[in-house]
């Protein structure tokens with residue numbers, strides 16, 4: 001079982017890193033793989049309720065690899081951490097299959113509850129759905145969902161859900177270009193699209209579609225908030241000068 005998972009992990013590194021030339025090289029020289037192997041052990045200990053031992057094992061891996069994966073995190077198959085230094089994956093993170101993250105990525109916690117005791121029982125960290133790619137230095141904060149096949153650009157700061165298949169960049173993260181469904185099923189090293197990507201007009205339309213999707217979600221959220229305050233559309237008009245939270249993911253795009 002362990003060796004089968006290891007074989008699969010090595011194949012994933014070979015497939016996704018153009019700099020990987022042999023399986024032996026991946027096995028010996030890739031801290032991302034080493035951190036993942038140790039994580040599988042610490043996660044097993046965590047699941048058996050040997051939590052302190054799980055934490056100790058994961059701290060040893062952090063010391064050796066520079067990658068901190070909390071043993072409580074849930075990680076799917078074929079997870080690739082490329083380079084790896086400075087990666088932090090928090091306790092309640094959930095990572096699907098075929099996800100790739102680069103060095104310096106934080107899957108960090110933001111919790112609405114005020115006291116740390118109730119925060120302990122909340123989901124505080126992100127969920128990365130299958131096939132998503134998180135660029136180097138990106139900070140994904142809070143219990144947000146990065147959708148299937150979405151790409152987060154290097155150094156972006158994400159604090160809202162990212163719809164499936166889109167690309168977000170910047171601080172705060174905003175949609176620049178969604179991937180079409182076909183592309184979302186493929187892995188492109190570093191997340192960059194190739195010359196066979198859709199032409200610029202199609203990409204622009206796809207960008208607009210992604211933004212409409214995000215805006216529709218935000219409108220839904222705002223309507224729900226208004227309804228809670230007894231000011232929903234069915235209860236009257238949207239009067240007053242409200243200062244909404246920044247609409248970071250929804251506000252960007254190519255121009």
Ligand SMILES: CC(C)(COP(=O)(O)OP(=O)(O)OC[C@H]1O[C@@H](n2cnc3c(N)ncnc32)[C@H](O)[C@@H]1OP(=O)(O)O)[C@@H](O)C(=O)NCCC(=O)NCCS
Pocket residue numbers: 083102134135136151152153154155156167168169170176177190191192193254255
């Ligand atoms: C976000 C990313 C996936 C987009 O790749 P792409 O689909 O090829 O997109 P493009 O290069 O056409 O960029 C689209 C737009 O986003 C901008 N952009 C791309 N990456 C950006 C980033 N990280 N931060 C801010 N803006 C970015 C581009 O300037 C461009 O803007 P424009 O249309 O105004 O010119 C890619 O740039 C990225 O950051 N990949 C992560 C790579 C990485 O971490 N490598 C580490 C390897 S060690």
